[in-house]
Amino acid sequence: MTSDKTGLLVQALREAIERGTYKPGSAIPSERQLMEEFSLSRTTIRRAIDELVSAGQLERRPGSGTFVTEPMRPSAVASSHSPTLALIIPTFSSPFYGEMIDGMEQEARRHDLRIMASQSAYSPDSESDHLSAAAADPAVRGAIVAPAHVDRPVPGALRMVQAGKPLVYLGRWPRGLRTDSVSTDYLVSAKLAVDHLIGLGHRRIAYVEGAPHLPGFSPFSGYHEALKEARIALQQDLVCLPDLPSEEAGQEAIAGLIRRGIDFTAVFARNDVTAVGVMRALREAGRRIPEDVSVTAINNSLLSRSLDPPVTSVDPFPATLGRLAFRLLHERVAGIYSGPPIRITLDPTLVVRTSSAPPARSQRSDGSLITPFIGQAAVAARR
Helix, strand or coil, X not given: CCCHHHHHHHHHHHHHHHHCCCCCCCECCCHHHHHHHHCCCHHHHHHHHHHHHHCCCEEEECCCEEEECCCCCHHHHCCCCCCEEEEEECCXXXXXXXXXXXXXXXHHHHHCCEEEEEECCCCHHHHHHHHHHHHHCCCEEEEEECCCCCCCCCHHHHHHHHCCCCEEEECCCCCCCCCEEEEECHHHHHHHHHHHHHXXXXXXXXXXXXXXXXXXXXXHHHHHHHHHHCCCCCCHHHEECCCCCHHHHHHHHHHHHHHCCCCCCEEEECCHHHHHHHHHHHHHCCCCCCXXXXXXXXXXXXXXXXXXXXXXXXXXXXXXXXXXXXXHHHHHHCCCCCCCCCEEEECCEEXXXXXXXXXXXXXXXXXXXXXXXXCHHHHCCCC
16 A cells, blocks of 8 residues: 555655656656655655556656656657557556556657557457457557467467568467567566575465466466475465456465465465455454565565565566567567567566565474575565
8 A cells, every 4th residue: 555655755746747847758856865855765765656657657767767758749649550569468457567568658659659459368369359450450560469378379370470460479479489579487486486485484385376377377386396496395285276366366365274274474476466365365364464474476566565564576577578579579560670589588586575574483394493594585675
């Protein structure tokens, strides 16, 4: 939840932008300057900036600072005849895809291109229909796709190839299709989160993942591998895969564990939305976070930064994924690059916050106490 101080700072910055104190395209003061001016903590400053970035009023430029977003030029949005790039993602409701689209739109504005976004609802048929429409539309020059499955290309993807329109895939790509792709290593993402909990001394770590369950695209393998490397046996009673949407899955999974009397001291959630449900169920059961149960997740979205306590989460850099996918597609469409497929995989980063801490009492299987060890991966800067 956004604190009162964060809300007041958001309002102050928004009013300064509207008054023209910070003009479109100009940098706002640094975090340190804002801390001094408003007498607020760095965490509060960052939360306020994150909220304005998510709202599209500010944009971060790595190595340069944070800038007021420039309005899109009319020529980039007004004409239905402007060159268009299609974007097909499973859902608009995910914070991950929201931040990714933001990255793409920042690139699109620089090139006077339009992005036509559609959601497939994780349906291969819907994905295929959207791609078929893009293949037949002369204004559409190419497409970026987060696929529903990768066993084989959907018919619409083959129509795009036949029409000579390039494709860039997000996360994974269909077998047998030679296309560019951009992804974050989800095996590494899961291992970072679970290794962090193990390093703190946790041994009974629950895994929670909501629907849809996508084969080969789940952090479960990383969770399992981290336990295996730490010589902790996989306990099936701690693996929760409800056939429910993310937030509901998190709440039902934890409520179920507590009802059945299953002991756990930490939870690794598939994403930040799942973590919301996890934390709600823990609170309803009177469990404190992190004193009784630690929580980690993947995404590092605005949700993870705004919850109370803020959630330790792995950053897969969705906005960067969006920018890179757009650039790959643009270079194909513009004829700048025509070589072999490019496959880019980003290394995720663990962002440690106050939702994770050593368990109140850690024991080995023989009953002796464990002294929590916090390795380098676990001592990343706390925000």
